């Protein structure tokens with residue numbers, strides 16, 4: 001399986017960080033390592049859909 005690292009920029013503190021796609025799919029919630037601001041459930045759901053889509057693309 002291809003490793004996907006996804007870059008985030010925190011909307012609260014502008015801190016940029018990378019998360020592993022597997023971590024995103026397996027985590028209950030995600031938060032900024034700098035300020036602890038959590039992603040909303042909706043954002044996380046969209047993100048998971050996008051990751052699954054990218055994974056499908058990369059395996060073909």
Ligand SMILES: [Zn+2]
Nearest residue numbers: 010013032035
């Ligand atoms: Zn932050």
